[in-house]
Amino acid sequence: MDQHRRVPRCRPVRHALLEGTSTMPLIDVSIAKGRSPEQLRALMDALHHAAVQTVDAAPENITVIVREIEHEHWSRTNVTIAERNNTN
Secondary structure: OOOOOOOOOOOOOOOOHHOOOOOOOOOEEEEEEEOOOEEEEEEEEHHHHHHHHOOOHHHOOOOOEEEOOHHHHHHEEOEHHHHHHHOO
């Protein structure tokens, strides 16, 4: 290996959409299973519009992901939603 060989420097990548006021938000929501498709669609719509109105995001740059979590896979204070529902 040539010890005198120069290694090219890395330059930061700048994306045109990151400059100025445009933003590219990714909104990732985790929610317990049990909502209807219509409710989930309304949630995505509301989140999309909130990003447009509050952070000046261009509509075409907004991504919304809704992850539905099984009640057995979601716990708070070491009690799952399923366990909490079974005690009520």
